[in-house]
């Protein structure tokens with residue numbers, strides 16, 4: 001097993017659709033993976049030129065079609081509002097491009113199924129940034145669970161709490177279902193929480209019951225708001241393990257507080273995204289804090305651990321590792337734990353189950 005993040009073997013030529021916060025994150029990661037940033041397209045040629053200038057993305061294309069027609073671009077990063085993802089991903093795959101598409105991959109499971117099929121048919125790499133998988137201590141937790149250190153899974157509790165929409169004056173394009181899709185908080189961040197739980201546990205949620213709530217019917221730029229600010233879930237795994245999950249974007253003081261805690265017959269294990277260099281391992285007799293130290297980590301965690309213990313790693317490091325692994329997959333490698341379009345489909349299926357359960361106020365099966 002390599003001890004370094006798998007670096008690409010040839011220069012990638014990357015194009016970007018969208019020029020906002022996530023385009024900045026994606027382009028920093030592409031640059032770190034030694035890609036050539038060829039150009040950007042956006043909603044207008046003016047916005048494309050501004051993004052290319054601000055982010056150093058190379059040329060500005062008049063349209064996404066013009067970007068996809070460039071034969072020199074081999075991978076396209078889609079960083080636009082949610083309801084445009086499926087259309088852009090489909091067009092990029094049909095143009096023969098590898099795709100890194102922001103989550104949610106699609107706002108319906110049906111669209112996601114078609115994208116998975118298309119990527120498989122074309123033999124193209126198609127990835128979705130469930131990026132929290134790439135914190136080294138997440139891989140350490142996953143390795144310990146897989147090795148049986150926690151025993152048979154009994155329960156999970158997790159949360160993803162943010163406060164950037166905590167007041168009626170706070171607003172965003174995600175509030176509008178025409179741009180964000182029918183689910184807001186869950187599709188945006190609940191998808192990360194469920195992906196991380198299932199990734200670390202190595203088990204799938206089989207059924208769930210959900211309640212959603214919208215804190216404010218009116219916001220600065222939107223009225224009659226229907227998309228949810230928060231979701232409370234009870235989940236049952238295929239193994240019979242139970243869990244509770246809370247997702248909120250109206251939790252004052254919580255900035256990006258993603259946390260998961262798994263309890264098994266032998267031990268518990270807890271990861272907190274805002275303190276990504278540590279793990280808590282709980283036992284009846286004594287509990288411990290595991291610090292990230294490459295010399296003492298599972299090989300998969302060590303390969304992502306780019307600096308020594310005591311040098312904090314963070315969100316952009318995780319994103320850089322995700323893009324490096326996606327590019328390595330384009331070179332033919334098979335990096336462990338790369339989130340691909342099938343994972344984007346999973347997220348769409350869970351999101352639809354959450355909305356259906358909240359609507360019916362009953363338990364809902366999640367497709368296996």
Ligand code: SOE
Pocket residue numbers: 162188189192256
């Ligand atoms: C906003 O909720 C957001 O930027 C999400 O869209 C990202 O997926 C998450 O990683 C951080 O918060």
